[in-house]
Amino acid sequence: MLKVLEHYAFLHEIPELGFEEFKTSAYLGQQLKAAGFQVTENVNGTTGIVALLDSGVPGPTLALRADMDALGHIIDGEACARHTCGHDAHSSVVLTAAQELKAENAVKRGRLKLIFQPAEELGTGALAMVAGGAVEDVDMLLGFHLRPAEECAVGTAIPAMYYSACVTFEATIGGQTAHAARPHLGINALDAAVSAVQAVNAVHMAPGKSWSAKATRFLCDAGVTNSVPDTARVVFDLRAAENEDMTQLQSRVERAITQSAAAYGATAKIAVLKAMPAAEIDAEMTALVAEAIKEVLGEAALMPVRSTPGSEDFFHYPVQRPAIKAGFWGLGTGLTPGLHHPDMRFDLDALPVGVKIFKACVIKILG
Template sequence: MTSHRTNIDLQQQLLVWRRELHQFPELSGQEHQTTARLQDWLAQFGISSQQYGLTTGLVVDIGQGQPVVALRADLDALPIQEQSSHDHTSTVAGVMHACGHDLHTAVILGAAILLKQQEHNLSGRVRIIFQPAEENYSGAYAVLAQGILTDVDVIFGMHNEPNLALGHFATRQGAFYANVDKFNVLVKGKGAHAGRPHEGQDAIYIASQLVVALQAISSRRIDTLETCVVSVTQIHAGNTWNVLPATVSLEGTARTHSKATRQLVEQHFKQIAAGIASAYGVEIEIDWQHGPAAVINHPHWADFATTLAEQQGYQVQQADLHLGGEDFAAYLEQIPGAFVSIGSASSYGLHHPEFHGNEALIYPAAQYFAALAQAALWELHSNSGAPEQHLSKHHLSPNII
């Protein structure tokens, strides 16, 4: 009865903490108060934390020795003005948790507390990583630079999914989230009077040709069975109605799921731009920026996470390929693991000013990740994490379930 009462109290406490995080969001790399709150909340449950050289963010170890299983949550918010009407809206002008990282933090915070309660039953260590700066894709690289994953055997992470119903779970083997590339293009023509375009080199016309031509990359240059999206999202030029501007700037993104396709898209993009520049006798400058790589789930650990989710009562399904970016990919380039989706049943999508994920997902997901970490430790301890081994019911401690 005491344990049941404690779990009810924790369930309510996680909701309180999540709402506080939501009311006081912080941008990437600025999560100082979020970090301080987490330190205080963890300390209330006898959990010490370290920063391992990170400016913001925390790392917690629960248990002892090897093997080591890591769980990761992201902390940062977005530069978006919240438009929701609930009673815990953001108090910070122009900043909100429009991606649900407050939900993720509450889930993994809950998992840490549940694991601490069962620390004596762990077959190794669980490393909890409260990671800063996911939204600008720098946080995972900061964690790696500090050697925080050096002794970790497997890592798991999550994202809430607005298009999934509450109580639903999805992941997939192999590629999941996309390679993310950003491009900035400057078309350098020659300005002229709008009534005498022949005296100049119309940068707007040339940029328009480029935008149209770029769509041939996905439709005619890349295998139609491969994921490929090239989107121009900004065009800036001119400052009056009767002058052809000398320059036009374009900005956008390319999304793919394989390394080979990623390289081909960049190659074709630059070839097309060079061809158009040559045809019109202008200069086209391209700044191509590589963002995070695709999230590539390890087949064994994706299946492992799915099997446990089903045992924990989730409705499981195979996730569709996702075209969002996620710096969790950097971890999976170093060690095996799996990234999963937990249904948040929001009427509005991620990065929308009215996004409001269903916080009822928090406690069941905390229980799930606590059980997942314990089961993964047992798997690694018993079978050396061999891919041919599979999860069975006896791997799970009844105290976690």
């Protein structure tokens, strides 16, 4: 089990942004080949890796997925990559579980597949792996995520994490420039954009639904202070617990933006920057993970199923390939002060627990 800490120590020191995980991918590929897996690198022209262990005996194909990318931060005025979402831990846990399963000859039937995925933070890594055929033959798929301390304590785990849908888009508001002394000759894009933000704040969904819509970036500069600006760009972040609700929410928000801009005589062009679906989790997989958690940690360590307003591109897999039975669980790690915080840290002693839970799941299906 100390191997997981060695992997983590190495990966933590080489953080790389989405689709740029060259060192990370090379390390994982080398380790998997040395362990005896059939390894396919550069899936769909990306840094993604698929590794396969075929027992030679008929049975299902179970895949374990780990993300590899780090986050971009600006720290002390300098842009840098840093692992502040635990993807280095995810890769270390799945890699170690795979190595131990192979060494112990634990896969007795079917096939074990490993998917090391790039660019989760960009929201497009899973789609790239799907397009590259990574899950075409997969019957069941498992993923996991480190959990913050307030959600899940060290020594406990959550059998299913229901993530929300997330859509991020940029609205470009187009007006017409004019001298500030003669504003009637122009169309003030800044005014129109402010109105659009207020219109989005006035959008309502049913009170019983879980959703949010808010502006998260506003850029507008005519270059001088005595000119009416003709362009403004506003980024909006939308969240919804259900995919159907997101469809409705996105439609209402886009309508609010375009109509409020039109009231000023301005135009609005909307471009989706990132879209991730809400969780699609199979009940059988949740039950499987629950049994594995109890087996490894005891019944008292099994936490209730939990929902989160966060998003995860893992769920592109079951949405794009509905036949796949997907499960996604949460590991208690004492993580503070929070995911994506530049000083994020957690209890490394939790990582061997993650290895054991994944191994227990695999053995229940393929052992």
